[in-house]
Amino acid sequence: MPAPPQARPEVESLQAYSAPLEGRRGLLRLDFNENTVGPSPKVVEAIRAIPADHYAIYPEYDGLREAVLASLADMPGAIVAGADSTAPVPAVAPANRADGVPALATVSLPQPPALRPSLRIEQVGLFNGVDAAIHAVFQAYGAPGDRLLTTSPTFGYYTPCARMQGMEIEAIPYRMPGFAFPFEEILAALTTPPAGADQGWRPPRLLLLCNPNNPTGTRLAPEAVLALAAAAPHTLVVVDELYEAFTGDSVLPLLLGPGEQQPDGQKPGAAVATAAGAVAAPAAASETAALATAAGADPFAACPNLLVLRSLSKTAGIAGLRIGFAIGAAAVVDRVSRVTGPYDINSFAVTAAFAALADQAYVDAYVAEVLAARQWLVERLVAAGVRHHVDGGNYLLIWPQRPVAEVDQALREAGILVRSMAGKPLIDGSLRVSLGTLEQMGRFWEAFAICDARPA
Ligand SMILES: Cc1ncc(COP(=O)(O)O)c(C=O)c1O
Numbered sequence: 108m109p110a111p112p113q114a115r116p117e118v119e120s121l122q123a124y125s126a127p128l129e130g131r132r133g134l135l136r137l138d139f140n141e142n143t144v145g146p147s148p149k150v151v152e153a154i155r156a157i158p159a160d161h162y163a164i165y166p167e168y169d170g171l172r173e174a175v176l177a178s179l180a181d182m183p184g185a186i187v188a189g190a191d192s193t194a195p196v197p198a199v200a201p202a203n204r205a206d207g208v209p210a211l212a213t214v215s216l217p218q219p220p221a222l223r224p225s226l227r228i229e230q231v232g233l234f235n236g237v238d239a240a241i242h243a244v245f246q247a248y249g250a251p252g253d254r255l256l257t258t259s260p261t262f263g264y265y266t267p268c269a270r271m272q273g274m275e276i277e278a279i280p281y282r283m284p285g286f287a288f289p290f291e292e293i294l295a296a297l298t299t300p301p302a303g304a305d306q307g308w309r310p311p312r313l314l315l316l317c318n319p320n321n322p323t324g325t326r327l328a329p330e331a332v333l334a335l336a337a338a339a340p341h342t343l344v345v346v347d348e349l350y351e352a353f354t355g356d357s358v359l360p361l362l363l364g365p366g367e368q369q370p371d372g373q374k375p376g377a378a379v380a381t382a383a384g385a386v387a388a389p390a391a392a393s394e395t396a397a398l399a400t401a402a403g404a405d406p407f408a409a410c411p412n413l414l415v416l417r418s419l420s421k422t423a424g425i426a427g428l429r430i431g432f433a434i435g436a437a438a439v440v441d442r443v444s445r446v447t448g449p450y451d452i453n454s455f456a457v458t459a460a461f462a463a464l465a466d467q468a469y470v471d472a473y474v475a476e477v478l479a480a481r482q483w484l485v486e487r488l489v490a491a492g493v494r495h496h497v498d499g500g501n502y503l504l505i506w507p508q509r510p511v512a513e514v515d516q517a518l519r520e521a522g523i524l525v526r527s528m529a530g531k532p533l534i535d536g537s538l539r540v541s542l543g544t545l546e547q548m549g550r551f552w553e554a555f556a557i558c559d560a561r562p563a
Pocket residue numbers: 139140235236237238239262317321347349417418419420426430431
């Protein structure tokens with residue numbers, strides 16, 4: 108029998124990203140950070156209303172990018188075309204940040220509409236989930252021998268995407284204790300050739316930042332993301348904001364906020380990377396110009412190498428329908444969209460996305476429920492002396508006292524799925540537990556106490 112044809116060498120040696128995705132229905136699914144209650148009833152209604160003959164038609168995307176822009180107008184602190192121009196920009200320095208980077212205070216100042224940067228529809232790319240956007244980014248930008256810079260441990264799909272392009276990977280570990288973001292190391296890897304590097308040294312082609320990071324929850328101040336992008340203009344900096352809704356760490360409010368300088372000479376979001384790697388407020392107006400957006404201008408004008416990824420999977424509860432967005436400079440969105448098919452997002456996802464984007468109140472209520480459940484669970488973990496780590500995102504890490512594989516299996520037998528982090532750098536021996544409602548966390552806690560042989 109003749110052997111089947113060989114794939115590209117990069118594919119022959121590839122280990123596919125595989126997630127244990129079968130047999131999950133009917134169980135309490137705390138293993139993939141999905142929304143644990145499902146989508147808004149308005150989404151369900153919209154899908155049910157699709158006439159059967161529409162299944163026969165290729166999907167149409169008219170108006171969807173506009174709907175994404177309108178939903179961004181609801182973001183705290185964000186200003187997009189047509190939004191309330193007097194809305195204050197909130198401070199973006201929540202307590203408990205683990206990145207060690209001082210966040211810059213922002214000031215609430217009403218601004219005339221003409222001064223606001225605003226996004227255009229060419230700056231929004233539509234994808235079959237953020238996974239597809241990530242894949243497209245690597246296809247469009249990653250050539251054999253190029254380097255991906257990222258952190259470790261982080262979202263598992265970046266690695267196979269880099270490998271299938273024949274890229275090299277430099278993954279910088281989070282700082283212990285506390286999984287702090289390795290800002291100085293990342294900045295150095297972006298800008299400084301390592302000792303002994305030859306003349307041909309080039310900065311990494313791609314920097315993938317997962318913010319907050321899955322699975323450590325590490326939060327990076329949005330100002331620090333902008334500073335890294337400014338420091339490495341030849342690197343495409345992709346910030347995967349899948350979980351930003353749970354803690355509000357997005358760069359978008361900074362980019363879409365007031366375009367004017369503050370009374371102290373500082374523009375919200377304007378930050379520079381100092382030689383020491385810290386993020387500091389710019390000293391002079393000329394430095395500010397490096398990141399400042401002009402009045403009413405393209406919010407990505409000063410950072411055309413930054414791409415923001417957003418999804419409706421985790422908050423809006425439509426992971427199964429697959430839709431995600433990439434937001435950035437029109438030229439970058441165009442390049443990434445070139446490597447996707449014309450109908451990659453199906454009609455059900457489009458209909459669901461319109462309904463989900465129009466029902467922000469549903470997402471807000473779910474996020475509030477998850478945050479309350481997180482506090483409830485953390486109080487129990489603290490009181491029971493269970494080692495854990497919690498930061499951004501709708502998940503946390505727990506180190507059971509019994510072997511992790513046994514607790515994982517016992518929880519499964521009790522009808523609860525969690526994700527073992529066995530073998531992952533820095534977090535070996537832990538379970539990643541997605542956060543759901545208070546009632547669901549109550550069920551988890553009761554079962555965990557039994558499975559880990561702890562008094563409830
Ligand atoms: C950090 C991160 N990025 C991207 C994805 C994929 O998102 P989507 O469902 O939009 O493809 C996930 C899903 O787990 C994730 O955790």
